Amino acid sequence: MRATEQQAAQNVRLADRFKRIRDTSRRLCEPLEPEDFVVQSMPDVSPTRWHLAHVTWFFETFVLRPHAEGYRPVDERYEYLFNSYYNAVGEQFPRPRRGMLTRPTVREIFAYRDAVDEAVARLLEQRGDDPALAELITLGLNHEQQHQELLLMDIKHVFSCNPLYPAYRPAEDSPATSVQADPALEFEGGLVEVGHAGEDFCFDNERPRHKSWLEAYRLASRMVTNGEYLEFVSSGAYRDPRHWLADGWATVREEGWKAPLYWVERDGSWFEFTLHGLEPLNPDAPVCHVSYFEADAFASWSGKRLPTEQEWEHASSDIELAGNFLDSGALHPLPHGADGGGRHQLFGDCWEWTRSPYTAYPGYARPDGAIGEYNGKFMCNQFVCRGGAAVTSHDHMRRSYRNFFYPSMRWQFTGIRLAEDPR
C-alpha cells in the first residue's frame, strides 16, 4: 500500500471512530426522559445536557473554529455556556450553577451536536491527512469518552437523590460466580520504568516514561469484596478514629458517613443503589464507591496498605488489557471470573485507589495554551486511580492511564486492592 492509500485508510478509520464514539453518547441517553438531563445533584455533578453540549463545544472550539475555514458557530453564546474550565478560552458560566439552566433544551443540544458532527465529518474528508488535526480530534474523542463515564457517574448520583430510586436501565441476568481467597502476588522490585512508552495517543500526564526504584512488594490478586468491606463496617470502623487519616476522620464526621456512598440499610439488610435501581448487596462483587479515605482506612484496619501507582503499573505491565468495561453492558463491578491468570480485575470493574498523590512525572512540562489546562493544573491534593471501571470504554484504557480524584470523593466507580511489604 502506498503512503497516500495508507493515509486515506487512516482517515476513514478516524472518521469511523469519530462517528462511533459520538453515537455512543447518544446511545447512553436513550433511557433518559427530558427532565433527567437537567439536574446537578451536587457541585461535582454536571447535568447530562451539559455533558452533551460541552464535549461538542470542545470540537467546535479546538477543531472547527481554528481549522474549518468559514465555519460559523451554531450559537456564539455557547462559548461561554459550555466552557468547563479553560481560562485561556475565556470566562465560564459558574460550574455550581449548571443545574440552573433549562435552555437550550435537550432537543436543541442534539441539533447542536448534529451540526458540529457534520462539520467535523466534512473537515475530516478535506483535511484528514493533517496529523495535527488528527491529534486534536483524537484528543476530543478521548475527552468525550471521559465525559461518557462522567455522564453515567452523574446520572447515577442524580437518581440516587430520588427516594423512588429510579433505574437507569433494568438489570440483565449475570452468571453466578463466587470468590475465593487468592494468594497474594509477589514482586521483586528494583529499578523499573513507568509511563507511556509508544508513539500513539496518551494524555500528557502519562509522560515522560521514566525510571523508578521499587522495593519488593506483595499485591492482592483480586479486589476487596463487598463481603469483606461489610466486616469492616460491622466492626464499628466508621465510629473509630484510629483507622483513619485525620482529614478522613473529619470527613466521616462532617458528612455522617456510615458505609460506602450507595449502600442503603433497610430492616437490617444491606442494599446497593446501582444503575439498575436498588439491589441486594452482592457479597462477592468488589466494593465500589468508596473514597480514598475509606480505602486507606480499610487497608489500615486490615494491617496492609494501598499500592503505589508504580507498583500497580509494574504488576499490570505484562497481562492482557481486558475486563468488565462499559462494552460488557453490566454497568456495575462483578465478582471475578477466571480471567487474568491469577491477576484478577486489574482492568475494568472499579478504578483502583493507589496511595500515590497525583503529581508530575520527572521531566513533565505543562503544554502551552488552553490544552495545557487539561491535566497539569490539577496536580494537587488528588490521588491516582488506575485500571478503569465498568463504566469506562475499553478502547479508552491504557496501562499507563492515570485517573485522579480528591480523597473525599466517592461518586466515581472506585474500589480497593490491597498491597503490603514482605516481612
Next chain:
Amino acid sequence: MRATEQQAAQNVRLADRFKRIRDTSRRLCEPLEPEDFVVQSMPDVSPTRWHLAHVTWFFETFVLRPHAEGYRPVDERYEYLFNSYYNAVGEQFPRPRRGMLTRPTVREIFAYRDAVDEAVARLLEQRGDDPALAELITLGLNHEQQHQELLLMDIKHVFSCNPLYPAYRPAEDSPATSVQADPALEFEGGLVEVGHAGEDFCFDNERPRHKSWLEAYRLASRMVTNGEYLEFVSSGAYRDPRHWLADGWATVREEGWKAPLYWVERDGSWFEFTLHGLEPLNPDAPVCHVSYFEADAFASWSGKRLPTEQEWEHASSDIELAGNFLDSGALHPLPHGADGGGRHQLFGDCWEWTRSPYTAYPGYARPDGAIGEYNGKFMCNQFVCRGGAAVTSHDHMRRSYRNFFYPSMRWQFTGIRLAEDPR
C-alpha cells in the same frame, strides 16, 4: 328557589370553579418545555413540577383521603414527596432538595392531576351539599391560586438565571400611558375596624374583624415608579448606610445589591427582566421586585414612610376591587390609567409593602390540626403586603387579604406606596 335547588346550583358553581381553577394551572404551563419544570433556582423557589403535584396532593390529602370513601391514592410515596410543610401530616422531602428530582416526570404528574380531578368531581357530585367539604375544597382552590402565583414568580426566577434570558411568553402591545404626580390622599383616622367582615371564605389570618386606632395620615395616590426609583439608585443609595435599616444594610452588602432584583445595566442603559424576556426599563411603570429593606430605605430617602396595613385597608375599603391582575394577561405591572378615582393601583400590579410586621390579630386563635399550620406558624419576622399583583388571580383577592414575606425577599411582585404623617 327552594333550598335543595339552591344547594344544587351552589354545587354546580363549586364544581365549575374547581374545573376552571385547575385548568388555569395547566394553561400556565403551556409555554414551558419539560426541562423547565425541574429546576429550583434557590431554596425559596420550587420547581414547576413540584407546584403541580403539591396542590394536587393537597386535595388528595385533605379532601379525598378523609372524605372519598374507598379512595385509593395514586401513589403512596407521593404523600412524602409532595408535602410542603405540614408536620401534622408527616415527614417531608427536604425543601431545598426539590430540584434534585426528575421523577415522577411531568407527564406522570399531569396523570396524577387527572386522577385526582376526576375523584374530586365525583365526590362533588355525590356530596357537594356537605358544607365542611365545600369549605375544604374552597380552601384547596385558594391554595392552588396561591401556587399559581408562586409558579409564575418561580419560573421567572429560573429563567432569570439563564444568560440567554428566555421569555416565558412574548409581550403584547400595551397602550401608551404616562404618569403624573397625583396629590396625596388625606385620611382623618380615628377608631376604625379592620379584618374580614362577611361570612364567605377568607384565610384565618384575616380574622377576627377588630377595632384599631389610627392617627391622621396621608397616602400616595399611586405607586412609586421605576423612574423615581432610578433616582434613588443613581443617588448612590445602595452605597450609603444612612437610609437603611441595620439588617437591610447588612443584606445589601452580603448580597451585593445594586438595584431591584431583575434590573440589568448594559452599556449605561437599564433593562428589566420580565416574563416577556429582557425589556428596556419603563420609567412610568411601578417599580417591582424590591424587598422590604429597599422599600423602607426608599421611603426614608424620600422623607416619608410606608403605610401600616390598617392604613392601607382603611384607604381601600370603599373603592372597587379592580386592577391589573393575572386575568389581564399583562403579567407585569403597568403605568396607572384612569381607574380608581384618584386612588390608583391599590389592587393589582404589585403587592404593596406595609410597615406592619405579620402578627396575629387580637383574638386570633390558631386552628387545630394540619390546616392550622397554614398561616399561624409564619407570624414572625415577616411583613404584610397588600392588594395583589399582576400575577394574582382577580377572584383570589380580598380587601382584607394579608400576604407576607421576609424583608429580604424580592422575587415576588412587590412594590412601594408611600405614606406620611401630616405636619
Next chain:
Amino acid sequence: MRATEQQAAQNVRLADRFKRIRDTSRRLCEPLEPEDFVVQSMPDVSPTRWHLAHVTWFFETFVLRPHAEGYRPVDERYEYLFNSYYNAVGEQFPRPRRGMLTRPTVREIFAYRDAVDEAVARLLEQRGDDPALAELITLGLNHEQQHQELLLMDIKHVFSCNPLYPAYRPAEDSPATSVQADPALEFEGGLVEVGHAGEDFCFDNERPRHKSWLEAYRLASRMVTNGEYLEFVSSGAYRDPRHWLADGWATVREEGWKAPLYWVERDGSWFEFTLHGLEPLNPDAPVCHVSYFEADAFASWSGKRLPTEQEWEHASSDIELAGNFLDSGALHPLPHGADGGGRHQLFGDCWEWTRSPYTAYPGYARPDGAIGEYNGKFMCNQFVCRGGAAVTSHDHMRRSYRNFFYPSMRWQFTGIRLAEDPR
C-alpha cells in the same frame, strides 16, 4: 432657690451621677482576671475590654470632641477601634473580630477611661448649665448602663463556654421562698395611652405617647417558673414541631436546642449556669435565658399567649417601679416575694418577652445624625421586652422602656409572663 442655684445643684447631681455610673463599670470588673477581658464567645458578645473602651469612646466622640474646647483625643486610632455601629462617625473595626484584639491592654483602657472622666468632669464644671450638653451626657450614662448589663450578659456567656464553669462571683445566701399559683389579673381594655409621658430623659423609641385600642385581657400575676418550664421540656416539646413557629422550629433543629440556654443536665438532674457558677435548678425561680421562640412555644403549649407591649405597659402603669435589679446584688432572677400587690416581678428579675415586634410608634421620626442610629435602624425582625432584669440598674428603668432582641437570642436575661383572651 434661685435659678442659678438650682442649676448649680443640678450640675452637681449630674456630676455625681456621672461619677457613680462610671464607677459602677469599674466595680463590675473587679472579679475579673486580665485574660477574661479579651474573649468574644460569639458574634453577639463583645469582650469586656471593648465595652469599657466603647462607652468611653461615646463620651469622647459625642461630648468631648464637639464640646470640650482644645480637647486632644487620647489616641486617634481609638475612633476606629471602638466605634460600634455609628456609620455617620466613620468606618468601624469589624464587630465579629473584636475578640482578636489584645491591645490596648486592660490597663491602658482604664487609663483611657481616667483621662476621659477627668475631661468630662472639667467640662461639667465649666459648662454644666448647658442643657444640650447635659442631655448628651445623660444619654451617654444611659448608654453606659446598657453596656453594664451587656458586660454581665457577655461575661456569663464567655464563662459558660469553659467546661470548668468559673463563677463570676460567689453566691450569697438568699431567703427561702416559695411560689403559689396566683390568680390571673383581669384588665378591661379600651382606648389607652402608651409611651413616655414626661419631659425627663427617655430613649427616642419610647415616644411619642399615643393612643392604642386594647381588647379586654388577662395577665398572669407572676412569671413562669423553672418548674413549670421543666414540665414543658419533659413533655418532649423540643422534639415536637406543633408548638413552634416555623422559624422557631428551624432554629431548634439547627442549633440542637433541648432546654434553655444555660440549663445543664447531669446524671438526670438539672443544673443552671449562673454568674455564681453551676447551681441546681431552682424550680421556684423564673425561667430565664429563653428565646422568643421558646417563650412563644411555651405559651402555645399552655393554651395561652404572650402579652403585647401595650398590654404590659397598661398593666404596670400604676404600681411601684421596684424589683430585683442589679442593685440587689443577686445577679439572678428570684422567686417572687410579697411585692407588687398581686402583680409580681413586673420589674426586675427577667426581661419579659412580649408578642410585639419592635416597630416605630405612630408619629415617630428618626433623629438626624449619628444619634439617630441609636434605635430606629433596628426596628426590624426584633421583639420588644419589658421591665428590666436582675442585671439592669434600677435607676435605668422606666415603665415605657422598650428593650428588643431577635427572636432566636437567649443570652440576655429574658423570661416569660403569660396572657390570654377572656373566654
Next chain:
Amino acid sequence: MRATEQQAAQNVRLADRFKRIRDTSRRLCEPLEPEDFVVQSMPDVSPTRWHLAHVTWFFETFVLRPHAEGYRPVDERYEYLFNSYYNAVGEQFPRPRRGMLTRPTVREIFAYRDAVDEAVARLLEQRGDDPALAELITLGLNHEQQHQELLLMDIKHVFSCNPLYPAYRPAEDSPATSVQADPALEFEGGLVEVGHAGEDFCFDNERPRHKSWLEAYRLASRMVTNGEYLEFVSSGAYRDPRHWLADGWATVREEGWKAPLYWVERDGSWFEFTLHGLEPLNPDAPVCHVSYFEADAFASWSGKRLPTEQEWEHASSDIELAGNFLDSGALHPLPHGADGGGRHQLFGDCWEWTRSPYTAYPGYARPDGAIGEYNGKFMCNQFVCRGGAAVTSHDHMRRSYRNFFYPSMRWQFTGIRLAEDPR
C-alpha cells in the same frame, strides 16, 4: 569511662536539656501581656496559654502518668482541656474553640508547668537510665520545640489582626547585606539514599532510609527574594489564572489574596508585618509567608519548578547544618551572607516548599498507640517543607527533617527555592 558513669553523664545531659528547652518556652513569653495569651485568631492558631499547657500535658500524659509512681495529676480536667488530637487518649476540647477559654489563667498554667517540671526532674533523677523513658522525654522535648515555633507563628498572626500592629519584640540592627544572582547548582542524580541514617532521635516519618532514583537537576543557590517576588506581584500574577494550580486559583479568589500574607501596601509602598512590627519590605531578604500555591505559581511564572524533597535532601547532605535559626534572635529571614559555600540558606531563614506531597516512605509503618498519631495520620493533602526557619531552634533541625503544611497555609515561615531540569 564505665557504662554506669556514661549513663549518669547522659542523664545529666538530658536533665539539662529538659531544663533548657522548658525555660525557652518561658523566655519566649516574656514580651507578652496576660491578654495576649488568650486569643485564637483563626482555627489553625492556638492561644499562647494553650501551647504552654499542651506541651506540659504531653509530659504529664505520656511520661508522668504511666511512669512516675504515685504521680497525682495537677488537675484531672486538664486531660480533656489540653489534649490536642490524640484520640487514643480520649475526647478533646474542640480545637476551634480554644480561644474561648480564659481559665486556668496564665499564672495557673505557669504553676502547672512548674509542678510538672519538678516531677519530671525527680523522675529523671530516679530513672534516667531507662532508655524508653529517655526516648519519651526526648520526644516530648522535640514536641515542645515544635510548639515554640508554633507559639511564635501564632502570636505573630494574632498581632497582625490588630490595626495597631503591636511588636512582639523591637528589632535589633542587622548588618547591611546585598544579594547577587548566584549560578544555579548542578546535580547529576542517580540512585541515591534519603531518610534518617543514624540511631539518634528522629521522628518516625523520617524513616526508613531508602533508595530513590533522581534524574539530573539544577537547584538555585539561594532563596527567592522579596524583590523578585514583588516583580511577580507587580506583573498582575494574582489576577491571572494561567500560573496557578486550579485549587490555588480558587483559593486566591476566595481569600482575595493579592500578595504574601503579611505584606501591606500603604500609599504605593510595601511593608511587611514582622515580629518587630510593621517594617519596610527588604528587597534582599527571602520572601516569606507564601503558601504552596504561591510558591508553585511563582515557579511556573519563572519557567522553573520547585524541587522534590529528595532533591533537596541530596543537595544538603554534605554541607554544615547552620543558618539563621531562633538562636540568632533575628526572628525573621535575612539576606544571605557568605555561608554555605555557594549553597545559601538551605538551613534556617525559611522553610522551603518542595513539590513532594507528604507521604509515607517505602516500608514506613505507623507506630501503635497514641504516639502513632503523631505523624502518620496527617499523610494526606499536605506538602513537605525542608530546612527550618528563623523561628526554629537550631538543635531541633536535621537534614532529614520533614515539616508539612496544607498548600493554602501561609502563616508559617515558608519561602521558595527554585529548581529546574537541565535542557
